[in-house]
Amino acid sequence: MTEQASASRRRPGRRPGSADTRGQILAAAREAFAEKGFDKATVRGIARRAEVDPALVHHYFASKEGMFVAAMELPINPENVIPLLLAGPREEIGERLTRFVLTMTSEAAARQPVLALMRTAMTNERMVVMIREFMTQALLNRVAEALGIPPLRMELAFAQLFGTVLVRYVLQLEPLASVGVEELVELLAPTVQRYLDPL
Amino acid sequence: MTEQASASRRRPGRRPGSADTRGQILAAAREAFAEKGFDKATVRGIARRAEVDPALVHHYFASKEGMFVAAMELPINPENVIPLLLAGPREEIGERLTRFVLTMTSEAAARQPVLALMRTAMTNERMVVMIREFMTQALLNRVAEALGIPPLRMELAFAQLFGTVLVRYVLQLEPLASVGVEELVELLAPTVQRYLDPL
Numbered sequence: 001m002t003e004q005a006s007a008s009r010r011r012p013g014r015r016p017g018s019a020d021t022r023g024q025i026l027a028a029a030r031e032a033f034a035e036k037g038f039d040k041a042t043v044r045g046i047a048r049r050a051e052v053d054p055a056l057v058h059h060y061f062a063s064k065e066g067m068f069v070a071a072m073e074l075p076i077n078p079e080n081v082i083p084l085l086l087a088g089p090r091e092e093i094g095e096r097l098t099r100f101v102l103t104m105t106s107e108a109a110a111r112q113p114v115l116a117l118m119r120t121a122m123t124n125e126r127m128v129v130m131i132r133e134f135m136t137q138a139l140l141n142r143v144a145e146a147l148g149i150p151p152l153r154m155e156l157a158f159a160q161l162f163g164t165v166l167v168r169y170v171l172q173l174e175p176l177a178s179v180g181v182e183e184l185v186e187l188l189a190p191t192v193q194r195y196l197d198p199l
Numbered sequence: 200m201t202e203q204a205s206a207s208r209r210r211p212g213r214r215p216g217s218a219d220t221r222g223q224i225l226a227a228a229r230e231a232f233a234e235k236g237f238d239k240a241t242v243r244g245i246a247r248r249a250e251v252d253p254a255l256v257h258h259y260f261a262s263k264e265g266m267f268v269a270a271m272e273l274p275i276n277p278e279n280v281i282p283l284l285l286a287g288p289r290e291e292i293g294e295r296l297t298r299f300v301l302t303m304t305s306e307a308a309a310r311q312p313v314l315a316l317m318r319t320a321m322t323n324e325r326m327v328v329m330i331r332e333f334m335t336q337a338l339l340n341r342v343a344e345a346l347g348i349p350p351l352r353m354e355l356a357f358a359q360l361f362g363t364v365l366v367r368y369v370l371q372l373e374p375l376a377s378v379g380v381e382e383l384v385e386l387l388a389p390t391v392q393r394y395l396d397p398l
Binding site: 162 | 317320321322327330331334335350355358361363370374375378386389393394
């Protein structure tokens with residue numbers, strides 16, 4: 001969605017590459033992220049690997065984060081979601097974050113790629129580096145920094161929500177697997193809020 | 200450990216089977232748990248599958264829980280640990296449970312089989328049934344019942360600790376991967392306590 005929107009917004013005068021160019025760039029991105037991790041992979045290196053001009057990579061993907069999101073078929077781009085989560089009262093950030101994660105994962109189409117990434121992280125030691133770096137750089141540290149809290153507290157909030165999603169959708173323990181989003185928000189939001197509160 | 204202790208305590212007059220009998224029973228148990236789940240597998244069925252007398256199964260393993268623990272090479276048997284966790288002040292159960300999980304998983308030899316079981320649950324749809332049933336019946340529901348709290352609250356406490364262990368040892372996000380047990384207990388125990396408090 002994001003890439004398509006930004007592609008049509010930025011469409012240059014010249015030919016934007018074949019229908020397959022985007023796929024070619026994403027295949028190169030997947031290779032590069034897996035080999036080098038998220039931090040060390042570069043747009044330039046991915047362009048070289050895909051044998052396209054770096055400008056063409058920028059044409060399709062506004063950022064390295066956007067490329068990672070598209071390569072892993074993730075349902076959301078942290079660059080777009082984080083500002084929305086941070087907007088609004090600070091004392092309700094726990095509730096907003098909890099509701100966002102539970103609502104997003106309640107849709108199978110959004111949940112599948114997230115669970116796929118979690119499974120990869122659990123089982124593939126080579127891929128875990130890129131997932132760790134993406135999560136830290138693109139997601140957790142950004143929120144922690146914006147809120148002025150230690151990264152450790154952000155990681156514990158993440159552990160609560162990550163664990164909940166796994167227990168709900170992978171282990172499928174009852175009643176957690178069947179209970180409604182709002183009942184869970186009520187129970188979980190105070191925990192997440194406590195970690196994210198100013199010290 | 201437990202099985203050995205109980206085996207020598209209960210050693211009967213007759214020959215307790217070949218050195219391989221225990222391994223034969225465990226192989227049959229692994230098959231039976233994977234096929235039927237934890238709830239439906241029976242000591243009698245496992246004895247039949249291993250082609251040994253049910254009494255011999257009881258000679259090696261005091262319970263189905265003990266057999267599951269040995270078959271999966273888990274470092275602890277919930278039957279032994281739960282009473283220890285429940286002993287002591289109710290208002291400190293969050294701290295005891297958190298410290299127990301973090302201390303146990305801080306030893307690689309204890310952590311490996313636990314992570315292996317988690318990985319299996321994440322990736323093997325057939326095996327997840329047995330893991331789910333064991334966790335619910337042998338672990339979470341027992342604690343929830345003893346504390347008189349809804350199972351959902353026990354599952355959310357578990358999700359926090361399970362998520363923390365995964366982020367610490369599988370994703371290895373920093374600083375969570377390196378921080379000491381006591382610093383984590385201080386941050387996590389109030390969360391766990393809140394879920395386990397009387398309503």
